[in-house]
Amino acid sequence: MIDPRRPEDDAPPPDLPYQLAWRSSEVRAGAHRGKREGAGGFFRDVAPLLRSPDPRRLDLRVSARDPFEGLHVRRFEQKATVTVYALVDVSASMGFRGASDKMRLAADLCAALASAVRRAGDAFGLIGCDAEVQKELTFLATRARGSEVEMLRRLRNFTPRGAGTGGMVDAAALVGGGRKVIFLISDFYMPRPEIEAIFGALARHDIIPIVLSDTAELERLPRWGLLSLTDLEVGRRRLVVMRPRLWEAWQRRSGRRRADLKSIAGRYGRTPFVVEDRIDWERLSGYLAGGVA
Template sequence: MSNEAPTDLPYRLPWRSADVRIGAHRGKHEGAGGLFRDAVPLLRNPDPRRLDLRVSARDPFEGLHVRRFEQKTSVAVYTLVDVSASMGFRGSTDKMRLAADLCSALAASVRRAGDAFGLIGCDETVQPELRFLATRARGSEIEMLRRLSTFVPTGRSARGLIDAAALIGGRRKLVFLVSDFYMPREDIEDIFAALAHHDVLPIVLSDSLEIEKLPRWGILSLTDLEIGRRRLVVMRPRLREAWQRRSGRRRAELKAIAARFGRQPFEIRDRIDWDKLGAYLVGDAA
C-alpha cells in the first residue's frame, strides 16, 4: 500500500451547514439550485417560477404549490493539533510529521471543495505561531504547514485546546482534533465539552514502539516527555502486560467520551492508511 497522500480526501457532513456561502454541502437555506426539498403553497413561498403543476393538480382545494430547493453551502474546517511534549515522541514514526501530512491533505481537499480551512496548535496555551483562523485564500496553507512541521513540542499539557474552542465559536464547524490523547481523562472531558457545539472528528496518533512493541525482557531508558525526567525500567512480561492493559483502558475511555459528543475516534498508528481514513470521513468506517 502506498503511503502517498491521495489527490482528494473526501469528507461528508451528517448535518446541514448554516453558512450563507455556496458550496458542496447540504445547507439549511433555500436557493435556486441544489436538492429538491419539498413543495409548499404559493402563498407560503411566492415564487411562481417554481410552480409544481403535478402537486397543484392533486390539491383537493385547488391551491397552487411551488417547489423549494435546498441550497448547497460551504463550511469552515479546522484542525486543532495537540503540540504538547508527548507529541514529540519518535519511534516507529514521527507524530508531528504525521500531523503535518494529515493537515496537508486536509487543507488541499478543503480548498478544492470551496470551504475555509484553519489550523490551531496548542499545548498549555494556544501557540501564537500556530494560530491560523479559517480562510479560503489560495496558498494560505503553505505557511501553516511549514510552521507545524518545524514546531518542537515541549508543553506539559494540551489544555490550550479549550482556549482554541473559544476562538472558533459561532456557526457549527467541522473540527479535526489531532492528538495522541496522552492526557488526563478530565482534560479530555473538558476539551470535548468545549467543542460540543461543533462536529468533532478525533484523530489519534500513536506509535507502536510506545506500547505494542515493547520487549518482554530488558532494561529500558525511558523519558517522560511532559516533565523531561528520565529513568531506567527493568521490563518484564508482567509489567509489559500491565502497561498494555492501561493503554487499552485509556483507548476505551476515549471512545466512551467521544461517543457522548459525536463521532468515534480514528487511530493512525505509525503511518496513515489513506483508504481507511477516507472511508471514516464519509461515514463508511466501522
C-alpha cells in the same frame, strides 16, 4: 530526508471526501448539505407560492391536487460550505519519534486535509495548542488559496516543547459559534477529565478525533530489560524493569485508555480514528465518508 516507509503509492490522495451527517448553516454555496433552501441540490419540500415567491419552481402536480386551488412551489436545499478546523496538539509529547514522527504525521494529515478542503471550496483553519494556544500556529479559517502553505510551513518547523493540552479548550473560543468540522489531532496522552473538558468545549461542533499512536511506544516495547524513560513534557525520568507481566499490564492500561477515549468521543458523535505509525489514507477516506472507523 527520505522516508523509506513511504513509497509513492502511500502519498496522500488529492481528496478526502469528508461527508457530514448534519446540515451546514452557512450561507455560501458549497459542496455539503445545507440548511437553507435555494437552487439546486436535494428536493426539500413544497411551500405555498405566497410564502416562497419563486414561480419558476411551481409544482403543477401538487397545485392541481390542492382542493383550495392554491399554488405551490418546490423548495430545494442549497448546498453549503462548511468550515474545517484542524486542532493540532503540539505539546512536547508529540515530539516522540518511534516508528514515526508524530509531528510529521500531523503535518501530513493537515496538508491532505487542507488540499481536500480547498477542493471542496470550504474554509480551513489551523490551531496548534499545548497548554495554551500557540500564537504562531493560530490561523483562523479562511478560503484564501495558498494560505495553507504558510500554515503547513510553520507546523512543520514547529518544535514541540510545551506541556499540557489546556490550549484546546481555549481554542474552542477561537473556533467560534456555528457548527464546524473539527479535526482533533493529538496523541491523547491526557487524563480523562482533560479529554472530557476538550470535547465539552467543542461540543457544538462535529469533532473528528484522530489519535496518533506509535507501535514503538506500546506494542513493540521490549519484553525484558531495563528501560529508562523520560517524560517528554514534564521531564521526569522513570526506570522500568520490563518483563512480560508488566508488558501485558501496560498493554491493558493503554487498551483502557483507548476505550475511555472511544466512549467519550462516542458521546459526541464520532469514534476516534487511530493512526498507527503511518496514515492509511484509504481507511481514513472510508472513515470520513462513512463516519465510522
